[in-house]
Every structure is written in structure tokens, then in C-alpha cells.
Amino acid sequence: MRVLLPLVLFAATFCYGLGLVLPLIRIQKFFVFTDEPSLVAMIAGLWGSGDMALATLVALFSVAFPLAKLGLLHVAAYGGPDGHRMVPSWFRILSNWSMLDVVLVALVVFAAKTTGLADAFARPGLWFFAVSVVLTAGASALLKRQA
Numbered sequence: 001m002r003v004l005l006p007l008v009l010f011a012a013t014f015c016y017g018l019g020l021v022l023p024l025i026r027i028q029k030f031f032v033f034t035d036e037p038s039l040v041a042m043i044a045g046l047w048g049s050g051d052m053a054l055a056t057l058v059a060l061f062s063v064a065f066p067l068a069k070l071g072l073l074h075v076a077a078y079g080g081p082d083g084h085r086m087v088p089s090w091f092r093i094l095s096n097w098s099m100l101d102v103v104l105v106a107l108v109v110f111a112a113k114t115t116g117l118a119d120a121f122a123r124p125g126l127w128f129f130a131v132s133v134v135l136t137a138g139a140s141a142l143l144k145r146q147a
Contacts, residue, residue: 005077005142012135013070019129020063029118038125039063066132073139 023036037045039062046055 002146005139005146008135008139008142009070009073009077012132012139013074015128015132015135016066016070019125019132022125022128023123024125024129026121026123027118028120036123039129066136069136069140073136073143076143077139 020039023038024042026034026036028034039058043055043059043062046052046058
């Protein structure tokens, strides 16, 4: 059990990194125009187009919250015998927002397909991001069991 937690945390962190930079979705319009943005590219595109509030919200829920959760899990796991006590009580709130991004991208894929104006397909970034969410939840459960 002590060996499993570091492996799960490493895999979750690795998948999270890939989920940020690999394309999340492929949007094809009129069979000619194709776009495959990553999460980082989506945030930069929103910011560059003047949608700063939306870019901030996406960055907060997609980058900051998952990164904070992974960071706190690493602190709890590797912070010594009192590592689990160094994690703040509000840590559990972050878990409630874990799958929000995956659900939002799934809604975008669904909306694009039902409008008939474009086809949308999930790309590897979405799957890595989803796997990271599941592995992070698993690491959290393993950590609770050890504490």
C-alpha cells in the first residue's frame, strides 16, 4: 500500500500535465476547417479575445484547483509523519470541482454535434485530464486510508 500511493500520485501528476498541453477537442467545420486546441491554448485564446473573466474562471477551475489539489496531496504524502495534518480543512471542497472541466468539454462536443454546424471529437488531452481526476481521487482515498 505504501508503494501504491507514490505511483498513483506520479501518474496523476503526469496525466494532468499531458491533459493541459495535449489537444482536448477537435472541431471540424464544413469538412475543411479544423482546430485542435489544448486547455492552455483555450485559456490563452479566451484571454486574447478579451474574454478575461471567462479565461480566469476556466484557468481557476481547470488549472489552479487541480494543481492545488495535487500539490496538497504531495505535501500530505511526502510531508513526513505529520504531512496529513498540514493539509487545510477546505481541501475536500476542491474535490467537488474535479470533473467540471471534463463535463464542460463533453457539453461542447455534444453542442457542436447537435447544431450540425461542426463536428467535435474528444482528443487525448481530455482523456488524460479525466484519468488525472480519477487518479487524484484514488490518491486522496489512499492517503485517507494511510492516515
